[in-house]
Structure formats: C-alpha cells, structure tokens
Amino acid sequence: MKKIFFVCSVFVINSLSFAQTKPSSIKGDFDGNKTKDKISIYESKPGTELPAQLGGESPECNVKTTLKNIKNISLLKECGQLINEGDLDGNGSDEFSLVTWSPNGTQVNMNTYKIQKGKLVLICSPQFEPGIGTDVTNKMLNDRVYKKNGRIYYIDSDHAGILKTKQVKIK
Numbered sequence: 138m139k140k141i142f143f144v145c146s147v148f149v150i151n152s153l154s155f156a157q158t159k160p161s162s163i164k165g166d167f168d169g170n171k172t173k174d175k176i177s178i179y180e181s182k183p184g185t186e187l188p189a190q191l192g193g194e195s196p197e198c199n200v201k202t203t204l205k206n207i208k209n210i211s212l213l214k215e216c217g218q219l220i221n222e223g224d225l226d227g228n229g230s231d232e233f234s235l236v237t238w239s240p241n242g243t244q245v246n247m248n249t250y251k252i253q254k255g256k257l258v259l260i261c262s263p264q265f266e267p268g269i270g271t272d273v274t275n276k277m278l279n280d281r282v283y284k285k286n287g288r289i290y291y292i293d294s295d296h297a298g299i300l301k302t303k304q305v306k307i308k
Contacts (some may be wrong), residue, residue: 239269
C-alpha cells in the first residue's frame, strides 16, 4: 500500500511543478512613460520529469522585454507566471508580480516589483502552500496583492496555512 501512495504522490507533485514552465507574458506601462511595455518569460532549458527531491532538475528560463535600460532585469530569470498588478502605488506606472513554485510544487512564491529609477524594486513577497492537488487559480494569485483606500496590502500565509494580511511600506 505504501508503494502505491508514493507513486501517486510523486505524480501529483510532479504535475504541480510543471505548471510553471509555460511561457508567460504581460503588457502594461511599467516604467511610467505612457507607452505599453511587454515582459515575457520563456523556458530556455527544459527541466527533467523527476522532482528535485528525486534528482530532477528545474527548468531554466530567460526574460525578454521591451523595457530599456533596466539594470537588474535578470532578477526575473526564474520560470513562473507574470501578473500585471496595475498601478498599486499611484505613481503612474504599473507594478507586476512573478509567481514561482518550489521545486516540489507545494509552495507558491510571489514577488511583486515596481520599476524605480531604472531598477526593479521588490515591494513584497507573499508565500502560500496550496496543498497537494489544489488548483492555483488566476483569481487566487490576483487577489494576493491589492490596493485598498490608497494603501497596498498582500496576503501571506505561514507554514501552518494561516492567512495574514500585511500592509506594504512604500519607500
């Protein structure tokens, strides 16, 4: 009985971790110059079918963008899903998130960025563990970072799955 459970759990974990390797693109005015920019992340080297715990390798990704002169754009080299968050801080440019999964597919990491003075600036990093077999929907991801009453909030969870709303301090 244990062998059957192990085989099934590897299949579920493996299928979760490979949801992240699809190309992802977003459009928006990310640098505030009133023109549409595009950011794309694509797989440059495929991973293996085994999860990392069993000797597998994660895929490698690269970023392609119409943004010019962004010094640290290589921060976006992880495979994941991009989300245009809209203008969260009210400065006239859109912020965006890069959503990535842990190698075993059980933890979702979300880094939300803004572009300031030609650099990517990390605003917040919510994390959550959806659980094996749970579909992570676009709505779940879009609702993680939001603006309310002129302030930016994000929903984070600890390892016990307890959700906490936190306010972002913008510099």
